[in-house]
Amino acid sequence: MKFVDLGRQYQSYRQEIDSAIHEIIKKTQFILGKPVEDLETALAAYVGVKHAIGVGSGTDGLLLALMAMDLRPGEEVITTPFTFIATAEVIALLKAKPVFVDIDPKSFNLDTGEMRDALAARQKAGAKVRGILPVSLYGQCPDMDEINEIASEFGLLVIEDACQSFGAKYKNRLSCGFNDMGVTSFFPSKPLGAYGDGGMVFTDDPEKADMIRCLRVHGQRARYKHEEIGLNARLDSIQAAIVLAKFAHFDEEIKARQEAARHYSELINQKIPEIQTPVVMPDRTCVYAQYTVRIPKGLRDQVTGFLKQEGIPFAIHYPVPVHLQPAFKGLGLGPGSFPYAEKAAEEVLSLPMHAFITPEEQEIVIDGLERAIGVAWTKKLK
Ligand SMILES: *Cc1c(COP(=O)(O)O)cnc(C)c1O
Numbered sequence: 001m002k003f004v005d006l007g008r009q010y011q012s013y014r015q016e017i018d019s020a021i022h023e024i025i026k027k028t029q030f031i032l033g034k035p036v037e038d039l040e041t042a043l044a045a046y047v048g049v050k051h052a053i054g055v056g057s058g059t060d061g062l063l064l065a066l067m068a069m070d071l072r073p074g075e076e077v078i079t080t081p082f083t084f085i086a087t088a089e090v091i092a093l094l095k096a097k098p099v100f101v102d103i104d105p106k107s108f109n110l111d112t113g114e115m116r117d118a119l120a121a122r123q124k125a126g127a128k129v130r131g132i133l134p135v136s137l138y139g140q141c142p143d144m145d146e147i148n149e150i151a152s153e154f155g156l157l158v159i160e161d162a163c164q165s166f167g168a169k170y171k172n173r174l175s176c177g178f179n180d181m182g183v184t185s186f187f188p189s190k191p192l193g194a195y196g197d198g199g200m201v202f203t204d205d206p207e208k209a210d211m212i213r214c215l216r217v218h219g220q221r222a223r224y225k226h227e228e229i230g231l232n233a234r235l236d237s238i239q240a241a242i243v244l245a246k247f248a249h250f251d252e253e254i255k256a257r258q259e260a261a262r263h264y265s266e267l268i269n270q271k272i273p274e275i276q277t278p279v280v281m282p283d284r285t286c287v288y289a290q291y292t293v294r295i296p297k298g299l300r301d302q303v304t305g306f307l308k309q310e311g312i313p314f315a316i317h318y319p320v321p322v323h324l325q326p327a328f329k330g331l332g333l334g335p336g337s338f339p340y341a342e343k344a345a346e347e348v349l350s351l352p353m354h355a356f357i358t359p360e361e362q363e364i365v366i367d368g369l370e371r372a373i374g375v376a377w378t379k380k381l382k
Helices: 006-027 034-047 058-068 086-093 112-124 144-154 206-215 237-247 250-271 300-310 326-331 339-347 359-381
Strands: 051-055 076-079 097-100 129-133 157-161 181-185 199-203 220-222 291-294 348-351
Touching: 006 237, 034 051, 034 199, 034 237, 051 058, 051 206, 058 086, 058 157, 058 181, 058 199, 058 206, 076 086, 076 112, 086 097, 086 326, 097 326, 112 129, 112 144, 129 144, 144 157, 199 206, 206 220, 250 291, 250 359, 300 348, 300 359, 339 348
Parallel strands: 076 097, 076 129, 129 157, 157 181
Antiparallel strands: 051 199, 181 199, 291 348
C-alpha cells in the first residue's frame, strides 16, 4: 500500500497524460506560451478570479506574492507556526519577520481571536505589520471572512497559502479566491499534482498579477529589459500540460477523497473512539490533502512504531512546529510559545489518502491502527 498512489492515478488517465506530454515535446514549446496560458485560463475561471500566474512551485508563488506586495526588510507578517516550513521561510528570505499566532486546536488553522490580540500588541510595540499569511491546512480554509475583516481593520494584505486546499470551499466560494492573493502548489502529492514542481498564484488585482508575471522571468516585461530584480520562477510547460490533463478529473477526485475521508471517520468512530477524527466546519468543505487524526495522551509515537513494523504507511504533518525549527532559532521562541501548535505536533497522524484508495485498503489501515492503539495502551499501563 502507498501513502499516495500516483501510479494508480497515472494508469487511469494514461492516454490523456501521455498525449499531453508528447504534444509539448512535438511542439517544442517548453518555456511558458500556450501550455501555461491554457492552464492559467482554466484555473482562473474555476476559482473565479481574474488572474492566475503559473510559477515554479508553491514556494515560488508565496515568495512572488510577498515580493509583489513589496514586503520590506524588518516588516512583519502574521502566520501560523503549524505548517510546512515554506510558509514562514519565504517571509524570512525577504528579511521580514514572521509573527506567529497559535492555532485553533479543532481545525488546526490560525485562531482569529489570538490574531487580533497579536496585532494589537504588535501595533502597540510600533511594529510595521504588512500582511496575514493564513494556511488552509490539510485542505480546509480558516475563517476567511473574519481574517479579511481583521486585515481591513489593521490595513493589511492577506495571502492564502492554499498549497493544500485547491478545490476547497468556504461559504460556497473556492480556495485561492477570497483574499488579495492565493497561492497553490502542484507538488506531485498535492490534491492537484504535477509530475514535478509547479504552482500558481491567483489574484483579482491587475497590478499584482503584472508584477508577478514580470518577477517570474527575471523582472522583464520586454525581452532583455529588466525593470525589477526578479528570478526564474516559471511554471514548466510539460508540468502545466500534465496538470491540465488531470484537472479534467479534479472534481471527481475531490469527491472520491471526501468519500474516503467519510469512510475513515466512520470506521474510527466505531472502533477507536479515543482517536479524534478531522473536524470540518459546517460552512466549509475539505479536499483532504491530508486525512489527519489526533492520537492523544502521548500514544502517537508508540502507534507509529507499530504501524512501521506492520508496513502501514503514514506521515506526520508536522512533527516540529516552525518556531522550534533550528532555522528559526533567531526568533528566540522556545517551547511553550504556542501550546496548541506544539500539542498538535505531538498528536497528529496522517493516514494514506488519495482518490484511488479502496475501502478494503482503508479497513486494513484502521485495523492496523486499532491494534497499534491496543499495543500502545498495554505498554503504557505496564
Ligand atoms: C506544499 C506546501 C508548500 C510548498 O509548496 P511547494 O510546491 O512544494 O514549494 C507551502 N505551504 C504548504 C502549506 C504546503 O503544504
